[in-house]
Amino acid sequence: MSFETKIVCIGAGYVGGPTMTVIADKCPDVKVTVVDINQSRIDAWNSENLPIFEPGLDDVVKRARGRNLFFSTDIPAAIKEADIIFVSVNTPTKTFGHGAGKASDLQYWEKTARNILEIADEGKIIVEKSTLPVRTAAAMERILNSNDKGLHFEVLSNPEFLAEGTAINDLFEPDRVLIGSHQTESGLAACQKLVDVYAHWVPRDRILTTNLWSSELTKLTANAFLAQRISSINSISALCERTGADVDEVAYVMGKDRRIGSKFLKASIGFGGSCFKKDILNLVYLCGYYGLPEVAAYWESVVKINEWQTHRVVDRMLETMFNTIAGKKIAVFGFAFKANTGDTRESPANLVVRDLLAEHALPVVTDPKAIPDAKRDLKDVIEQVSFEEDPYKAAEDAHAVVVCTEWKCFAELDWKRIYSSMAKPAFVFDGRNILDADALRKIGFEVTSIGKGKAE
Numbered sequence: 001m002s003f004e005t006k007i008v009c010i011g012a013g014y015v016g017g018p019t020m021t022v023i024a025d026k027c028p029d030v031k032v033t034v035v036d037i038n039q040s041r042i043d044a045w046n047s048e049n050l051p052i053f054e055p056g057l058d059d060v061v062k063r064a065r066g067r068n069l070f071f072s073t074d075i076p077a078a079i080k081e082a083d084i085i086f087v088s089v090n091t092p093t094k095t096f097g098h099g100a101g102k103a104s105d106l107q108y109w110e111k112t113a114r115n116i117l118e119i120a121d122e123g124k125i126i127v128e129k130s131t132l133p134v135r136t137a138a139a140m141e142r143i144l145n146s147n148d149k150g151l152h153f154e155v156l157s158n159p160e161f162l163a164e165g166t167a168i169n170d171l172f173e174p175d176r177v178l179i180g181s182h183q184t185e186s187g188l189a190a191c192q193k194l195v196d197v198y199a200h201w202v203p204r205d206r207i208l209t210t211n212l213w214s215s216e217l218t219k220l221t222a223n224a225f226l227a228q229r230i231s232s233i234n235s236i237s238a239l240c241e242r243t244g245a246d247v248d249e250v251a252y253v254m255g256k257d258r259r260i261g262s263k264f265l266k267a268s269i270g271f272g273g274s275c276f277k278k279d280i281l282n283l284v285y286l287c288g289y290y291g292l293p294e295v296a297a298y299w300e301s302v303v304k305i306n307e308w309q310t311h312r313v314v315d316r317m318l319e320t321m322f323n324t325i326a327g328k329k330i331a332v333f334g335f336a337f338k339a340n341t342g343d344t345r346e347s348p349a350n351l352v353v354r355d356l357l358a359e360h361a362l363p364v365v366t367d368p369k370a371i372p373d374a375k376r377d378l379k380d381v382i383e384q385v386s387f388e389e390d391p392y393k394a395a396e397d398a399h400a401v402v403v404c405t406e407w408k409c410f411a412e413l414d415w416k417r418i419y420s421s422m423a424k425p426a427f428v429f430d431g432r433n434i435l436d437a438d439a440l441r442k443i444g445f446e447v448t449s450i451g452k453g454k455a456e
């Protein structure tokens, strides 16, 4: 079958895989090829065991794969035939040199741009799907358009707003799709081509078009605002613990004010995930670079509060468990950075386990989806940590259970059974406020929740 439009996506990760799968599903007239340098990842995309766990993804992949959706490592062939190339490679925080610890490491992006330039024999539309520092498109255009083949590349920014665990729904029914372009004739024409792709299923009034820099900066800002809400409520959770206020009640009532809204006000042991911290630090770096130290400090505090909140977990454990947890088995319920994903990148559970080890406790990690990634993340301390598929076994003889991920299955466990197998007094630290604390107390547990004090 011949296709009118050919899309290629470079990078078959958490974003490239699901976004391209949905584009292929919704646009049967478009050929979509997802390429990656990682052979085993591509093999997994072509198999029954997809490389990422995302509810609903399997069915959509099965519908489109082999029809107009292809996964491949043949990057040159894919680039050659593409009209539109999405780049969705990773953009981690730089770990070396200037801006280390804050700036984005753009080496994968630049390599991709040079790769495209080397192979392409006609001009193409290049779409920034990765989250990038504002003004990256300017650098990319300079690299791409500095060719001696007389080719013109138009760079668009089309940041992704999906959240892991709800990616398929987020992609099927996005709040908005954002496309940034130059406001030139060729920029607007390229923008229209991409609008036409999304318009297959996204209502036109939800496809927002802006200039390139607004689009790049909106993505960083959206993540910073979301994370800021979590740090704000988490900072208040500490005050609730001291005063007897209940953070869930405070958040609920505040959220009823439509100007505030109810979402992203769930107090927790801190946000995780591959993006919030990285993107805020990038924003902080950019503010410093553009001579705005006050703005940089404001946003940096969001990350600082988040780390402080996670460290408070083991601090509170010590306070409650007679100032020592050395030699005590502690069951860590959940290692994924949030429920409904196997992703553990920047998971607060990682920090909790390391804090437990620093106190010479004996952590046992259980998680319905994330044990393989947990083992990878804890490789350097693997001999001091145990892993257990079965949460009941993880809790046997433990002095405490600490809930780090809001998996629904943890709330549905038989807590009487857990209580009877634990050392006494049996402590529960609910880092996600998902358990029925009163019911647990009736069983006999000593329960500590986030943002709930004892004061009357």
Ligand SMILES: NC(=O)C1=CN([C@@H]2O[C@H](COP(=O)(O)OP(=O)(O)OC[C@H]3O[C@@H](n4cnc5c(N)ncnc54)[C@H](O)[C@@H]3O)[C@@H](O)[C@H]2O)C=CC1
Residues within 6 Å of the ligand: 010, 011, 012, 013, 014, 015, 016, 035, 036, 037, 038, 041, 088, 089, 090, 091, 108, 111, 112, 129, 130, 131, 132, 160, 161, 162, 163, 164, 274, 275
């Ligand atoms: N994970 C998420 O939920 C979201 C991530 N983003 C952004 O999307 C971008 C990608 O993130 P993820 O998909 O999570 O990363 P990921 O690490 O899961 O996937 C990136 C993929 O790119 C591949 N890659 C790297 N260099 C390559 C090259 N030169 N040629 C071909 N493939 C190459 C890697 O092998 C990897 O499979 C990041 O900028 C991230 O900030 C944006 C929205 C949501």
Ligand SMILES: O=C(O)[C@H]1O[C@H](OP(=O)(O)OP(=O)(O)OC[C@H]2O[C@@H](n3ccc(=O)[nH]c3=O)[C@H](O)[C@@H]2O)[C@H](O)[C@@H](O)[C@@H]1O
Residues within 6 Å of the ligand: 131, 160, 161, 162, 163, 164, 165, 223, 226, 230, 263, 264, 265, 266, 267, 268, 269, 270, 271, 272, 273, 274, 275, 276, 337, 338, 339
């Ligand atoms: O750029 C990205 O990578 C994505 O980052 C987040 O998505 P994600 O990190 O997948 O998941 P979220 O649902 O945002 O949760 C992030 C973290 O915050 C925590 N969280 C979330 C909400 C809340 O009220 N409280 C809270 O502690 C979660 O448990 C999790 O650890 C954004 O929600 C997406 O819009 C964005 O596209």
